[in-house]
Amino acid sequence: MSEKSKLRFTKELLLALPIAAKRERYRDSKVEGLVLDILTTGKKVFRVYKRVRGTPAPISVTIGRFPEVTIEQARTHALKILGAISLGVNPNELERINRRSNITLLQVYEDYKSRKELKSETIRGYEQVMRTYVSDWHALPIITITESLIKLRHKELSASSKAQADLCMRLLRALFNFALYEYKNANDESIFTKNPTHVLSHQKLWNNVGRKQTRIYQNDIKGWYGAISRVRNTSDAFTQAVCDFVEMTFFTGLRKTELLCLPWADVDLKARVFCVAKTKNGVPLLLPIGDHLLTIFERRRKQTDGAFVFQANNEHGYVREPKKIIAKLVEESGIPFTLHDLRRTYTSTAELLKIGTYTIKRLLNHKTKRDDVTAGYTILTAEELRSPVQVIETRLLELAGIKSDQHINRDRLLSIIDTLSDADKSLLISKLSDSKFTLVALDGARGEAD
Template identity: 35%
Template sequence: MVKLTLADAFDTFFAARPQLSAYTVQNYTRTAKLYLKAWRKKPINEITRQMVLKRHQELSAEIGKTTANNVMRHLRSVYNFAAATHDEFPPNPVQILTQARAWHREQRRQTLVTALDLPSWWKAVMAEPEHSRDFLLMALFTGMRRGELMALRWDNVDLNARTLHLPKTKNGDPLNLPLSTFLVELLAERFARADASPYVFPGPGKDGHLVETKKFLLRVSAGSGVSFTLHDLRRTFITIAESLDVPYYALKRLLNHRATGDVTGGYIVVNAERLRGPVEQVAQRILELVNAEG
């Protein structure tokens, strides 16, 4: 019997799913190479229930409960895929977390940059170097996910049509978004300064694009007195959109959320032009808030 190592199982999983977003692949790769490093050369079918339970407990204490859960979800998915082509595999060892009720309860974060905090946050962002300033402004004005924004390529930005195209996203669907006037001007200036990199936000690493944001997030947090994450900016964007009474289906499309189980939603075509008005409204409201006098 050919032994399939954990590392090989992850590689096979990726090869069979070319539609996975770069962000998803990055997260799964981090699981395999960092959090399950000690098991990489081990046959995946020799990972036991007790090994899973112990490693989940260790990660919970060392890194955090949410990360521990995510690591084991990744392992469960890869094991299920491998087992589908290997009849002799034992049941998925991650099942122990369900049977032992060991999964941690996770609470969805509800944090965002409030209207009152936006002026001080903005001031700190505008004091940043161009690459971090523009990245944070793009995150706020589009609500895009971290990985999608970091890997954004110039050939997916059309300044003439004032649109942005994401061929791969977290849910596997492509996304076309209109660009507000504010972002068209920001990207035009950025393009004029761009070097030969195909990425809007190039970086020194092997991927060629920005991958590390922690340092400038900490700088802006310290400079503004506003503690935030990149996902907080996504929540800020959509909260402002909702406050402007942007239609429900437009909100879902702006966030690239599927209307799962919604028959009516399946009949509604929300294209980039349909979203242009809402996107411009949100941009104008953000600018109003950051310029509001305290």
């Protein structure tokens, strides 16, 4: 950029200035610091360009384009800017602060997502809250969202769902807390001084909906478990996958996403262990595979040719939403349940069997409090968890009306037979013909399994 000597700006003079091959700058002789930049595109722009002692670079503030902005308007505006600079105020920083002060709720939410490491499941929940409960607030500057608005929206949402009302306000609380520390002025002070959701705590307006207490009770397990086999008896691969997923949830107590996105790469059927890498608390969990759980894994292995245990024909490669099949299970069994009910059923069964508290916490991958010193010294490997896992599994099978040993041995035998080549099957039949077993017995076992 070339810089010309000072000129006394007049309209005729500025209109006549030529467009050069590179940007050129002209200084006004009447107002020190007012310049006109002529860009290679032909635009002529008024700016204040001022070197200030103690700053690493000159301050440049755009005023506007000539001739839309007149010379007198530019000089008047330039004097205001130069006055602010003389008082130690950087107009550009002041403009950034003003823009931040008017930042909208939606922009805060987008900034929050970009700076936080959030799981896809968490983001889906947040998106639902933003879309369903505060869509009319998206364009509002957050500084205009007052305590009164917060209380009114919480009251309105509570009329239909107390839990969802609290959920919405928890997200807003997080966004306001984020804004308090994220958007600062030139003195590194927060632009926003308060979180309006705090009024809910001050006035004790939170609904504080208690944790659900539902689970599948012992007397219902047999009928519920039988419904899984009946619904699974179909040629539809998706239905089979969901039924196996529900059954595996019942026998492990794991969370929905922990199982659904389980890849075969994290399952070792030979060593009879599997690793849940993507957990809620971010801590990977290595678990043993019980006898019955092994039969489910083996059944899945025969029915899949992809990367995931619960394979599905979609862009993700695994089952994402099992609601429709779960609704079929509810209809077939007559027992309403949620996936988290199965987690509570597993935990309650373990507690009744007097499995240790720290063992249960490890099986469920629950974090212990930092002040729990004993928990810090309780380190349990997958092999050490094998015995309690088998005890819980056996009890659940008993409650399902299945004699676990006979059931497991039968399923294991049939699963092994299905993997044999035709030649090996012929050899097995020959061996069995010389023993007390008969093909009729095998067929009967297969019929029971089906």
